[in-house]
Amino acid sequence: MTTPKIAFVGAGSTVFAKNLLGDILSFPELGGADIRLFDINQERLDVTEQVAHRVARTxxxxxxVIATTDRDRALDGADFVINMIQVGGYQPATVTDFEVPKAYGLRQTIADTLGIGGIMRALRTVPVLADMSRDMERLCPDTLHLNYVNPMAMNIWGxxxxxxxxxxxxLCHSVQHTAEELAKDLGIPVEEIDYLCAGINHMAFYLKFEHRGQSLYPRLMELAESGQVPEWNRVRYEMLRRLGSFVTESSEHFSEYVPYFIKRGRDDLLEKFNVPLDEYPRRCVSQIGGWEDLRTKLQNPDEPLEVTRSVEYGSLIIHSMVTGQPRVVYGNVMNSPLDGSAGKLIANLPDECSVEVPCLVDRQGIQPTRIGRIPPQLAGLMQTNIxxxxxxxxxxxTGNREHIFHAAMLDPxxxxxxxxxxIWALTNDLLNQHGDFIPETLQAAD
Incomplete structure (x- = not known):
């Protein structure tokens, strides 16, 4: 594979696409890659195409580089497919996922991974991804599909x-981002820290976090007990106190994966742990504004385009598979193959679930690491999300819509x-509001 063919699906996510393009094209071995940009939004696609050319020059x-609204053309013969779609977009889907639950008294922070918002996002996303994967089977059966789309665990499992x-x-960036945050809290360069992490996406924990062979957990626990922690990270430091391990996903995410921090009649908890309700809609509005700013800058030839390497794993995987340079990344894969051909990666999680573990990557592709058993309290907490x-x-x-209600009923x-x-009324209302974004067999009853 001398000239890799790389398809970007959902390339209208311009800022994210720009970061990945910069990462990929910064490698000399990938500088001549065949880049296919696909999106259903022509205006956004045009902006990303301009970005791609400017990144390349920089x-x-x-x-x-080709830009197309024809998905088959983008996928045909692709060695790698990078997926970054959002089915339903901010309007109407994300707004619906927040506003309808709010009318029932259910408050959320991000609503894209678990909870009623995550369930609805999965219902409208997994079928689209599966349809796309069937196209991959036809057009590029040997491709590696790099999925950045949430809800990650349900997408991989589906x-x-x-x-x-x-x-x-x-692929997610929570493992490496959190390592950087903790290194900053401790005043240690992150490149000097060794860590091992495992679990499920957005609920993986650092099983090892060390500096020069010494565990850093005593120092992290001292911070947690002192209360002198960043205000945006109070939730995770509280969970460290209770569980003995630090979780990878941000406090605003994690607060809605458990029943402890957002409770009816307990707004004092929101203040104590600094839980930012409705954070994701605010973030979406900011990102939309960022896209507008980027488009304006692109139309100004005198405006320089800054290209810096991100912490995303996508380009590292592609580079390792093209060159053979071995690396370790964190990836979301099934805990054990559905055909039963191998044992479990995490022994005390179910056979059939998606896990996030370190993976070796080289010319042979993605090779997940077998972790063994993780601390039982961590496995138990993960099971509530699984x-x-x-x-x-x-x-x-299966098309059995009753299981949607069961999922909502069991959500912490x-x-x-x-x-x-x-819960039953809210779930049915959301299914009705989302309409044709939901598969016909799962749509709300008349």
Whole structure:
């Protein structure tokens, strides 16, 4: 593979695409790559195409770049497919996921991974990803699908059930970002820290966090006990105090994966732990504004385009598979193959679930690491989220809409704020509001 063919699906996510393009084209071995940019929004696609050419000039690369609204053209013969779509977009889907629950008294922070918002996002996303994967089976069966789309665990699990022939790895930046945050809290350069992390996406924990062979957990625990922690990280430091391990995903995310921090009648908890309700809609509005700013800068030839390497794993995987240079990245894969051909990566999590573990990558592709057993309290907490993921995936795969309600009923945060009648009514209302974004067999009853 001398000239890799790389398809960007959802390339209208211009800022994210820019970062990945900069990462990829900064490698001399990838500078001549065949880049295919695909999106259904022509205006956004045009902006990303301009970005791609400017990034290439900035880093001195000479890729072949095409932009197309024809998905088949983008996928045809692709060695790598990078997926960054958002089904339903901010308007109407994300707004619906926040505003309808709010009317029932259910408050959320991000709503894209678990909870009622995560369930709805999975219902509208997994079928689209599966349809795309069937196209990959036809047009690029040997591709590696790099999925950046949430809800990560449910997407990976659903694709494993529906289109197992396509090799897929889910990529997130929570592991490496959190390592940087903790290093900053401790005043240690992150490159001097050794860590091992495992679990499920957005609920993986550092099993080892060391500096020069010494565990840093005593120092982290001292910070947690002192209360002198960054105000945006109070939730995670509190969980460190209770569980003995630090979780990878941000406090605003994690606060809605558990029943402890957002509870009806306990707004004092929101203040104590600095829980930012409605954070994701604010973030979306900011990102939309960022896209407008980027478009304006692109139209000004005198405005320099800054290209710096991000912490995303995508370019590292592509570079390692093209050159053979071995690396370790963190990827989301199934805990064990559905055909039973190998044992579990994390021994005390279910056979059939998606896990986030370190993976060796070289010319042979993604090779996950077998972790063994993790601390039982961590496995138990993860299981509360896996229950919701399992039932949501089961609903999508079988078309049994009752499992959507079961998933919502078992969700830790939803059940902390609503009773059963409210959960059933809210779920049906959301299915009705999302309409054709939801597969026909799962849509709201008349």
């Amino acid at each position: 880093v001195g690369a000479s890729p072949r 694709l494993a059930r529906l289109t197992p022939r396509v090799k897929t790895v889910g 229950n919701v993921q399992a039932l949501t995936v089961e609903a999508i795969v 945060h939803t059940s902390a704020e609503l009773d059963l009648d409210q």
